[in-house]
Structure formats: structure tokens, C-alpha cells
Amino acid sequence: MCAPKQQFASDNYAGICPEAWAAMAEANIGHESAYGADSWTAQAADAFRTLFSTDCDVFFAFNGTAANSLALAALSQSYHSVICSELAHVETDECGAPEFFSNGAKLLVAPSSNGKLSPEAIRLIASRRTDIHYPKPRVVTITQPTETGLVYTLDEIRAIAATCRELGLRLHMDGARFANACATLGCTPAAMTWEAGVDVLCFGGTKNGMAVGEAVIFFDRALSQDFDYRCKQAGQLASKMRFLAAPWVRMLETGAWLHRAAHANTCARTFAEKIAGLPNIELMFPVEANGVFVKMPSAIADALRARDWKFYTFIGGGARFMFAWDTALDCLESLVEDFRAVSAEQTGAPVLT
Numbered sequence: 001m002c003a004p005k006q007q008f009a010s011d012n013y014a015g016i017c018p019e020a021w022a023a024m025a026e027a028n029i030g031h032e033s034a035y036g037a038d039s040w041t042a043q044a045a046d047a048f049r050t051l052f053s054t055d056c057d058v059f060f061a062f063n064g065t066a067a068n069s070l071a072l073a074a075l076s077q078s079y080h081s082v083i084c085s086e087l088a089h090v091e092t093d094e095c096g097a098p099e100f101f102s103n104g105a106k107l108l109v110a111p112s113s114n115g116k117l118s119p120e121a122i123r124l125i126a127s128r129r130t131d132i133h134y135p136k137p138r139v140v141t142i143t144q145p146t147e148t149g150l151v152y153t154l155d156e157i158r159a160i161a162a163t164c165r166e167l168g169l170r171l172h173m174d175g176a177r178f179a180n181a182c183a184t185l186g187c188t189p190a191a192m193t194w195e196a197g198v199d200v201l202c203f204g205g206t207k208n209g210m211a212v213g214e215a216v217i218f219f220d221r222a223l224s225q226d227f228d229y230r231c232k233q234a235g236q237l238a239s240k241m242r243f244l245a246a247p248w249v250r251m252l253e254t255g256a257w258l259h260r261a262a263h264a265n266t267c268a269r270t271f272a273e274k275i276a277g278l279p280n281i282e283l284m285f286p287v288e289a290n291g292v293f294v295k296m297p298s299a300i301a302d303a304l305r306a307r308d309w310k311f312y313t314f315i316g317g318g319a320r321f322m323f324a325w326d327t328a329l330d331c332l333e334s335l336v337e338d339f340r341a342v343s344a345e346q347t348g349a350p351v352l353t
């Protein structure tokens with residue numbers, strides 16, 4: 001019995017996890033200074049410095065589009081370019097916000113079948129043109145885990161960072177699901193970021209179980225100059241900042257950020273294992289974080305939708321199933337049972353290409 005029914009179209013269909021919710025209630029007691037001059041915001045920034053074992057600069061934005069766009073704008077001038085994968089959220093799902101907030105810096109898209117950038121692809125794009133007529137490459141952005149649910153290994157990140165340093169490029173990480181990547185690799189957050197050569201990280205809180213809010217973390221503090229003004233101008237300075245900050249304090253100090261993400265990852269793996277052998281069902285990518293991408297005949301997809309399951313089919317025509325901090329095993333099982341039923345009904349149907 002799966003009640004109330006959960007959907008797996010996105011990990012942001014889930015609500016707020018208990019640690020974040022309790023912190024909001026705690027922050028709601030009494031009055032506090034506004035615009036980030038409160039004790040919760042100071043504590044949250046300190047908690048990030050502890051988590052990353054370094055003296056980084058920390059800012060909070062309402063969502064990932066703003067966090068990514070403002071971070072990339074801080075790293076580039078209007079005549080610069082930003083290298084990303086063709087499946088990158090900044091390219092496909094941010095409505096031109098990175099270009100808008102940087103006053104025209106151009107995204108240069110590297111072809112990638114699985115969403116991962118490589119040193120070779122970066123080098124190819126960065127050295128394609130060196131003349132005055134082309135926007136000067138200045139930044140590389142990688143998504144960890146990728147939009148396809150893959151996790152860059154530490155060696156892969158280090159190799160990308162080394163290429164960036166050699167070519168004079170800054171390295172930004174879109175970590176909308178950063179916690180899921182940490183849970184997968186089992187490494188320290190420092191190892192995956194500044195120790196590997198990442199300059200700026202956008203650490204997602206929303207998909208991790210918060211109501212709202214992403215942290216922008218500058219490991220190279222020289223790059224954060226005037227970032228507070230950039231946030232304010234963009235409408236990203238929360239006057240009641242404590243409600244963005246307090247959930248981070250409790251998520252980080254209780255370890256909920258990591259164990260909630262680990263649960264989501266485990267659910268994705270479990271789901272993938274259960275549907276992998278079904279007729280006409282094919283996994284598109286290895287399952288390394290909290291997403292499972294499935295290729296199946298359109299008749300099966302239609303039959304699943306007819307059974308009231310919601311999912312997107314926006315990457316390579318495959319169906320995406322995302323698991324969250326609160327995924328209930330009986331709902332997961334109910335989805336698996338419907339997969340079994342419709343795949344048996346539709347055996348022989350043509351596979352979606």
C-alpha cells in the first residue's frame with residue numbers, strides 16, 4: 001500500500017525533511033536581525049567551513065538557477081565564455097539566466113552523450129578559436145552528479161581541474177545534488193571540491209530536503225568580491241535570511257545532508273535492480289546517484305502514465321525516475337509492480353528510439 005501516493009518525476013516533488021522543518025520552527029522563535037546579519041546565517045556559514053575544512057566564503061540564494069547564474073557571472077566578464085556539457089542544466093533548463101546575469105557571457109556547449117565533460121572536450125572547445133572575434137573561454141562548469149545521474153570520480157575532477165589550470169579557466173561545480181555524489185563516493189566534501197581544484201560550488205539544499213535555498217561556496221575567496229551586491233541586485237538577498245540558513249545548520253550538524261541523500265541513492269539502485277531484467281526495459285546509464293533513466297517502448301510509457309505515474313522523458317527520449325530523501329519503499333514497490341504488469345502486457349511492442 002502506497003499512501004499517500006508518491007511520484008518519482010522529480011526529487012523536488014518531495015517535501016521538507018524533519019531536520020530542516022524543525023530548524024525552521026526553531027528559527028521562528030523570537031526576532032532576529034534581517035538580511036543575513038542574524039546568528040543562524042553566521043552559524044550556517046561556519047558549518048560549511050567546518051564541513052569543507054577550509055575558510056571559504058558562503059552565500060545563500062533561493063534556487064539553483066540563481067546560484068549557478070550568479071556564480072558564473074562572478075567568474076566571467078560579459079565578453080567571456082563558459083564551457084559546459086550539452087546536457088548541462090545551465091544550458092538546457094535555466095532560460096538563459098547565466099547569459100543574462102553575466103550580461104552576455106556565452107555558454108559554449110561540448111558534445112557529450114552521457115552528460116559528462118572530459119579534459120579532451122574542454123581542450124577542444126577552449127582552443128578552437130583564439131581570435132578577438134570569439135568570446136574568450138574563462139570558465140568550465142561541471143554538474144556533480146550529472147543530469148544523467150552519473151558521478152564524476154575524484155580522478156576525473158582532478159583531471160578536468162588540471163586542464164582548467166593549464167588553459168587559464170576557472171572551475172565551477174553545479175552541485176544541485178552534491179550530497180548524493182558525496183554519498184556515492186564516500187569521500188569528504190573537501191576532496192570532491194577545493195582539494196580537487198574546484199573554485200566555486202553551488203551546493204543544493206532543495207533536492208537534499210530543504211524547502212528552498214542553495215549555498216554558493218567560494219573556495220577561492222578572491223572570486224567572491226562584491227558577490228553580496230550581485231545577489232542583492234538579482235533579487236536573491238532574503239530579508240528573513242534565517243529561514244534559508246537555519247535548515248543548513250541542522251542538516252549539516254546532524255549529518256542529515258548525507259544520510260538523506262544516501263537513502264535516495266539506495267532507492268534508485270533498488271529500483272534499477274528490480275526493473276533491469278524486465279522485457280523491453282533498458283537502463284540508459286549506470287545508476288550512480290538518485291536517478292534512473294529508462295528506455296522503453298512508448299506503449300509501456302503510456303501504460304504507466306495510464307496507471308497514474310508521472311515522469312519526464314527529456315533526456316535522450318528516456319523516462320527519468322528520481323528518488324528523494326523520503327522515498328517510501330512501498331511506493332517504490334508499487335511502481336515496480338506496475339512496471340512488471342505493463343511490461344508483461346506490452347511484450348513485443350517496439351522499443352522507443
Ligand SMILES: *Cc1c(COP(=O)(O)O)cnc(C)c1O
Nearest residue numbers: 063064065066089143147174176
Ligand atoms: C534542480 C537543478 C538545479 C536547480 O534548479 P532550480 O529549479 O533553479 O532550483 C540546478 N542544476 C541541476 C543539475 C538541477 O538538477
